[in-house]
Amino acid sequence: MQEDKLYDTLLNLPLFLGMSRADLLQIAGHTKFDFQKIEGGETLTEIGEPYHRLLFLLSGEVAVETMADDRGYRIVETIKAPEVFMIERLFGYDQHSPHHYVARNDCSLMSISKKEVLRLAKQYEIFHINLLNLISTQAQRSNRRLFRVPPKTLSDSIIRFFENHCLRPAGEKNFHIKMDRLAQELNVKRLKVSVALNELETQGLIELHRGRISIPALEKLINR
Template sequence: MEETMYDKLLQLPLFQGICKNDFTTILEKVKLHFHKYTPNTSIVKQGTTCKQLIFILSGSVQSESADSRHSYTIEETFTEPHVIEPYSLFGMHTSYTASYKALTEVTALIIDKSYVVAQLNNYEIFRLNYLNILSNRAQTIYNKLWNAHIGNTRNKIINFLLLRCASQTGPKTLYIKMEVLAELIDDTRINVSKVLNEFQQQGLAELSRKKIIIPELKPLAEEYENSFTLHSLTKE
């Protein structure tokens, strides 16, 4: 395996901290599947069973998560290195929560669940990395849920996005009716429209019919975090 491929694999969250000797041993025992995807090719579909770990080694991937009950969809973009839904491999609900497709030429490494359990799980660093990923996700979602309907309309809209996006950085596209968003955050349509137009004026969003484009979520995520940090300090 080329040195650059080694380096990319070791950058992945699940493999960070594993020395190259151990990693060489892992590669000798674990059956690896390398797959190339052309632009607009489907990688996995939302709702299908997760039976493998998919590591994006090169290229960009778009996820699309649809909520059929409330009629909205969120799109996100991820770049390498990235692991697709490692949290969906175990638990009561082992289905992908989103669909993923290649935006550019994509190279992916695929490892079946059986090898994760039988071989990778034997390495303490891998187990700790996996536990950290699952724990961080659970803690983050808990905090978002706790503050779901707290604060002004602006904070509630930001939290709606943060709660439903896998990453707090990068571009996001939300397909939703204004009245549906207002209902889901327990607010009025007028307030939601006013705040979204403020976002647009500030360069934080682009609005069109039933579509909200967030060029970069990070500024909104930082604003949300700072608002509650400031609130906690003033209470003290």
């Protein structure tokens, strides 16, 4: 019964897509999974913490905070289950978390050690291919950002800044950034940034607060 429940869980995760029922049941019975339930407000991972496992969000919502190198601004976005976190940080020269993860409500988590991930990749070709596809897709998306058509207006430049600094191009985002800093990032005068932001607020796409820009749905802002 426990293996059947774990089988249903694995079916919803991208790393296990396309695998047969027999393989998934075998994985459920022979792989060491760590399950955890946390309450809203609890921290999952700190910025700079070593990342030597794959962490899956099975249910709930998580606030992900990313900070500029000089701590001059930060972005907080909401990620909903199901999700796998920081798959690209499991390998490579920097195997530390660049984000701060905090549960927004009660969450169910599952993690697999790096050692188990390597074993599964060696034993199951589909798992190996899924792993490579996820990492490759992230690398390709990052590369294509360098060759996109330049923004035509200041509003477009502001929206592009928001989009480029988020993990996902959709959902709720909060940019804790002052207009002076945003103007510096875009190399324009603060007054022009203020005018453009107020226009976007008038359209109902963003909400302006003291030192914070709230975006209810980034996908609507991008597709305005």
